[in-house]
Amino acid sequence: MIPPGETQIVFRSASQHALLEKLTKIAGTNAEVLITGPSGVGKELYAAYTHNHSQRRTRPFLAINCSNLSSHLLENEVFGHARGAYTGANASMGGIVEAAEGGSLFLDEVDTLPITSQAKLLRFIQTREYRRLGETTLRRADIRLIAASNADLDQYVRDGLFRKDLYYRLRVVPVEVAPLSERPEDIEPLLEHFTVRYAEEYQLPRVRFSEAAMRRILAHGWPGNVRELENCVRYLTCLQIERPVEPDDLALNGSDMRCTRAASIVEDVDVETEDEPARPVRNGRAINHHGGEGEKATRKSLQEAKQKLIDSFERDYIKRALVDARGNISEAARASGKHRRAFFELMRKHDLNAGNYKADA
CATH class of the missing domain: 1.10.10 (Arc Repressor Mutant, subunit A)
Known part of the structure; x- marks a missing residue:
């Protein structure tokens, strides 16, 4: 478990140790970092780790998923807009870049950006200058950019889906996070971490595993990586099985992936509507464009949300x-x-x- 701040990376493998040593070394620079790896390995966590070990750690760490950004939204959400820039823009508003001033901006799934958006992002990386939508004033940003992708960007470049110049601008420091199947030594400490965490969070008994279940867990390929393992523990915690969990409780084989399917049930407890614009994230919580902590006014109480989660499971x-x-x-x-x-x-x-x-x- 690695401090500081809220960043926790649980591991035992030598490969993860080497990776974190690398991130610690490059954290003190302002170089762009490109984190690659399959879905579910926790790329945002490694980005946050880099930020929290840098001189920018007292400033914001904001994240945005690029798959939500059309060319228009890139300008509006990332760079902000002036009053009257478009219908409904009744007031000027800064974008994520301004909210992240002095800190770090994490661009997740950067491979999903349209080509036109890639060109705008490239110009910003080169100059650190931008204009709000509908404004002529040129502004300058002091932020560090960290990007992530689960795609084969080399192939994307060859296929003309991703700009070559942007690719090399982003991958000044390339970082690859290995899938969980390639570092099975990390499964047990992760399991320990998640069973304690969700027992405390849900105020329920901690999940216990039989020897047979542990053998099954260690033998499983975990195609969904750490996210799949985490959701499995969440699922089993909510079931409140009074005895040690057995292999049949895991249901990890075939199409009946109960632990994997748990993610969709968990996410149903409190989700944003499809109409909401993409929001940056600070330490896992949505924030508005003025940099304050954003909470939905209609959020259920913890007890109500927990009960809905348990009932669904x-x-x-x-x-x-x-x-x-x-x-x-x-x-x-x-x-x-x-x-x-x-x-x-x-x-x-x-x-x-x-x-x-x-x-x-």
């Missing part, structure tokens, strides 16, 4: 257990680590009928 798990047992309540209860009566009460709670899951139904 619980209902999904009971349904899957009944499907697997073909409607046999006793078999489904045994597989779930519950007494038959307790399992039946859960069925009643979620209005589930075993007859709907029998083989001939």
